[in-house]
Amino acid sequence: MSLVLATKNIDKYFKKPVLFHVLKDISFQIKKGEFASIMGKSGSGKSTLLYILSTMDTDYTGELFLNNELVTGKRASELSRIRNKNIGFVFQFHYLLSEFSVLENVMLPAKKLAEKSTAEIEHDAMEKLKMLHIGHLAKQRASRISGGEKQRVAIARALINNPSILMGDEPTGNLDSYNSENVFQIFKQLKEEQGLSLLVVTHDLDFAKRTDRIIEMEDGKIIPSMNG
C-alpha cells in the first residue's frame, strides 16, 4: 500500500503562557488517492496538527513520514525543498499577491523550486488554470477577480509543483455554498482523475461527510473512528 503521509505518536506542548499538552499521541496514515477531512471543536488542535504535517512546525516529538520518507529531524533547507515539492496548501484566505497577475501568482511556487525554465512553468501554470476553468483570467490582476475565482487560483497555485498531497485549512470557510461546492468538486476530481491525496480541516459537516474518511479530534487526540 502506498502511503503519502503517516504520523507516529506525535505529541506537542505549548510552553507559554502555561505548559499545555496540545497534541496527544497522534498516529494516522493517508493513502495515495485518499480524500480525508479533519473535524473537531474549536481548540481541539486541528490547525496545530496541520502545521506539523505541513513540515512548517518542527517543535514536536514523534515521527512524520511523507511518501514513506522520515522527515522529522531534517534540516530547515531540506524541509523547505520537501515541502515545496510534495505538499500543496489551500487556506481559508487565498493569500494571493494582489498586484500580480493570476498567472504570475500560480507560477510563484514553481519559480521558488527552480527546477524548470520560466517557459515550462508558464505552460504548466496555464494548464492548471484551464483545468480549473479559469484560463481566461490568466492575465487579470489577482485583485480584480471574485472570491470564488481567487480560491480556484489558490488551488491552481497549490498544484503547480504536482504535489502528492493537498492540505487545506478551512478552504471553503470564506465561500458561499455555490463556491464551496465548486471547491469540493475540484478536490473530488483531483482525487479521482489524478490520484491526488487530500487532507482538509473543515467545520463543514456536509463537506466532511462526502470525503472518504473523517478524522475526528477532541482535546488534542484523534477519536477512534467508526468508518476507517
Ligand SMILES: Nc1ncnc2c1ncn2[C@@H]1O[C@H](COP(=O)(O)OP(=O)(O)OP(=O)(O)O)[C@@H](O)[C@H]1O
Ligand atoms: N502559539 C500558541 N501558544 C499557546 N497556545 C496555543 C498556540 N496556538 C494555539 N494554541 C492553543 O492550542 C489549542 C489548539 O489550537 P488550534 O488552533 O490547533 O485549534 P483548532 O482545532 O484548529 O481550532 P479552530 O477550529 O478554532 O481553528 C487552543 O487551545 C489554542 O488556544
